[in-house]
Amino acid sequence: MLNFDKTQGQLPNQKKYTKIQSEIIKGFVKNLPKELLVLFKQRYAEAKAFGEKDPKSYLVLEPGRYVNYMECFPRNAENLNFSCEEAKYFAEDSYELDPRIDNRDVNLVFYPFELDDKNLKPIFTYTYYFDENKRAEADSKLGPKESNMLLGLNRTIPDLFETFKKRYKQSKSVGEDLLKSGPKIPMFEDKVKPNDPCPCGSGKKYKKCCAFKTHDCTYQYGCPGS
Structure with a gap:
């Protein structure tokens, strides 16, 4: 995470950087040109204004996130x-x-x-x-x-x-x-095993969720159990 005063920090809930990664980041921040920093500030302001106007423009639906x-x-x-x-x-x-x-x-x-x-x-x-x-x-x-x-x-x-x-x-x-x-989720081509997580995203095993369902599956765009 780059701060505009040319300091950097670790993002929350992320793995600790390796020694090599830390050195690369420190080198990048230390040698950051003023022009590039100005560009980052400009894009930050533009992105924030656009995001506040329409948050759905940058949000992505990703099950589990x-x-x-x-x-x-x-x-x-x-x-x-x-x-x-x-x-x-x-x-x-x-x-x-x-x-x-x-x-x-x-x-x-x-x-x-x-x-x-x-x-x-x-x-x-x-x-x-x-x-x-x-x-x-x-x-x-x-x-x-x-x-x-x-x-x-x-x-x-x-x-x-x-x-x-x-x-x-x-x-x-x-x-x-x-x-x-958003884009429709494609049908699964690979066969789902009974003990695999159900593709519908319920968190249950496939055999205990959509394996025997035909029409009421919560996986809207093609459930392997249908």
Whole structure:
């Protein structure tokens, strides 16, 4: 990730760079011409303005990929800022857009709230399940610091569950639009084995999902079970 002050940082939830990769990045940033930096700034401003006008122009429906809520709704002013033990933090929420996948969860990444956020590193990631039993199991695996931060978020936003449900529905609605306007998914030519993940994206094994379905398969553009 390149910052406009010619510093660089690691992207969240990405593998740590190898030594060679780090050296290449440092060399690129160090020798970056001023003209190219100006061009990057110009394209950043253009892309941001265009994206705010029509987010669906750059969003891609990719089953299994969670998209930051603010990428879908950049003009939304509802943030997830909160305080915990006299420190300030914020969370970013991401959603699976594919409407064919009934995942019913939210991916959260927690950050310290700092004015200088150029090299901001995530504190921890957490999956917020709508199902209470799954959520309780996930909560039991958190350490004391993470539990306190999650409690702080819930105290700051009392209707957190309803907020996530609303954003989940909005994100799925975006996925519906992308599914209608995007390229049709081709039929599978290779035979799907019984224990393979079902192509419909449900997360279930093929034999327990669409293997014996004919007309009601959720895989809209050609299910091997039809």
